[in-house]
Amino acid sequence: MGLAAEYQFLSELGLGPRNPGCFVNGAWTGNGPVVASLNPANNSISLSCSNVIAEVIEASVQDYENGMQGGKILFGGGLVESEGNFVQPTIVEISPNVPVVKEELFELAELPSNAVRVVVENKE
Numbered sequence: 001m002g003l004a005a006e007y008q009f010l011s012e013l014g015l016g017p018r019n020p021g022c023f024v025n026g027a028w029t030g031n032g033p034v035v036a037s038l039n040p041a042n043n044s045i046s047l048s049c050s051n052v053i054a055e056v057i058e059a060s061v062q063d064y065e066n067g068m069q070g071g072k073i074l075f076g077g078g079l080v081e082s083e084g085n086f087v088q089p090t091i092v093e094i095s096p097n098v099p100v101v102k103e104e105l106f107e108l109a110e111l112p113s114n115a116v117r118v119v120v121e122n123k124e
Helices: 005-013 061-068 113-123
Strands: 018-020 022-024 027-029 034-038 052-057 071-075 091-094
Touching (some): 005 052, 018 027
Parallel strands (some): 018 052
Antiparallel strands (some): 071 091
């Protein structure tokens, strides 16, 4: 399966019809199951396959194990046993030669509703 005509631009980004979906130790890999990446406009698979953008090879357990080498959790890292997706703040010890040391690990997942209100009020 090649990229459909409407998705050929993805080859300019280095993507093909099947792509590894796990970044471990400075390289893209994937040895797990293969999943289809669907066009969100119709989000279904048809016989024409034009709505399948590409396939992604997910990480295997071994891929995760390889990614965890070179570091250990010193504190936290567990899920809180309640509703929601909160993960405890985590402190890790990672050797300086692991690529993740040079990357940003955190991002803002959600703004509190009162912060959004303040931003809107200050804009006027």
